Amino acid sequence: MAQHSLANARELDRKDALSSYKDEFYIPANTKYMDGNSLGLLSKRAERTLHELLDSWKTLGIDGWTEGEHPWFYLSEQVGEKMAPLVGGKKGEVIATGSTTTNLHQLVSTFYKPDGNKTKILADELNFPSDIYALKSQLQLKGYDSDTHLIRVKSRDGRYLKEDDIIDAMTDDVALIVLPAVLYRSGQVLDMEELTKAAQERNIPIGFDLCHSIGAVEHSLHDWGTDFAFWCTYKHLNGGPGSVGGLFVHEKHFGKAPGLAGWFGSQKESQFDMDHTMDPALDAGAYQIGTPHVLSLAPVIGSLDMFEEVGIAAIRAKSLELTDYMLELIEQELQGYGFTIGNPVDETRGGHLLLEHEEAARICKALKEDGIIPDFRAPNGIRLAPVALYNSFEDVWHTIQKLKTIMDEKRYEKFENKRGVVA
Ligand SMILES: *Cc1c(COP(=O)(O)O)cnc(C)c1O
Secondary structure: OOOOOHHHHHHHHHHOOOHHHHHHEOOOOOOEEOEOOOOOOOEHHHHHHHHHHHHHHHHHHHHHHOOOOOOHHHHHHHHHHHHHHHHOOOOOOEEEOOOHHHHHHHHHHHHOOOEOOEOEEEEEOOOOHHHHHHHHHHHHHOOOOHHHHEEEEOOOOOOOOOHHHHHHOOOOOEEEEEEEOEOOOOOEEOOHHHHHHHHHHOOOOEEEEOOOOOOOOOOOHHHHOOOEEEEOOOOOOOOOOOOOOEEEEOHHHOOOOOOOOOHHHEOHHHHOOOOOOOOEOOOHHHHOOOOOOHHHHHHHHHHHHHHHHHOHHHHHHHHHHHHHHHHHHHHHHOOOOOOEEOOOOOOOEOOOEEEEOOOHHHHHHHHHHOOEEOEEEOOOEEEEEOOOOOOOHHHHHHHHHHHHHHHHOOHHHHOOOOOOOOO
16 A cells, blocks of 8 residues: 555546536634534535525515425425435335334335244344334334334444344344334445345335435435334435435335325325315325425525535445555554454445444544544544535544544543534
8 A cells, every 4th residue: 555645635636527516615713524424514505405495485475385496395396306216116106204213104104014933123222222212112002012012133343234134134024124224333334135036025115224325325215125114314415414314115115105294295286175084195295204404405406406416425425445545544544542443344334434442532632622523423533524515634634643643642531531412
């Protein structure tokens, strides 16, 4: 491996076809932002569409539902269509709605149909807590004991899952499978195609949580035949804190009654007939519940323009180059400080890396003091996400150099090794 230097980071930036997108974003002053997998940054385009929607309310009042540049009544469908290429969905298979957790509740309510001995839900022990809480509560709502009915596939090493272990757990008593696309700690990308195929062979509906994969890696949900998926838009999609999430339902399920019904899941033309018998939309729109959160959807419109312009393939390619470069720098600069790489080093890694260290909590505090924004994940993880649209190779260089200085000078020692309230 060639020795890397600041000069070579700058050379890589000069050759980078996406480098100009950095200027599209508001980067907090004097920082290298490495936390885009937790909360993406504001872009000028997202800010503009937020203002446009605010203006439509200001100038149109209630007519904003059907008039103006972005009529609110059709916004969830339109944003869904804009997101569809990111998940490999067809028009109508994707809708912008809800949040990750509420969409999971909707999809489990729709797809979990316990029958006879087939009553269990299959998940994994590395999944994000909110997903597990939702699955347990869904089991309890149906009268099942979540301790016995939620199967959590074990990790062999605490970091990764083996597809074979998951497939082995797809037994006759499993009625539904919910798994992450990219594991939120280690960043492992699961083989969604293989898992979908195995689930289909066993006649078990399968869905994926795309929170850490949408906007970072490619998906072909339609072609794979995946039953459903759900995600948030405030991580790699840069939609802003609490921005509206999304869901995918494969067209083979169109017409399936929503488990949780509400009037915004109606067919557009008949919604305002105000009939007490619901006439659900004939596509993924049926899984909306209430009035869309228009102002929290607004920034997503502008942000998605950039994904449309660049294409997810180019974003994934640069993301892999950035994390490759970061891995090489870690190897070059951070030997002997007690770090362990906790992410896959091959191309089954997603958009972020995980460095494990027993002092991780306070190393993160020292990094922040120095203007590097990482993400701490208890008990010992430092997540670093160099994001294709707004991070440079030079950012990666400085991040690793700062980390080295902090370790050399033990600058983390002045902090308590404890996480903050949000971390
Ligand atoms: C971020 C994230 C969530 C968050 O759920 P919200 O309902 O958006 O708060 C859930 N699951 C996973 C896997 C996540 O990464």
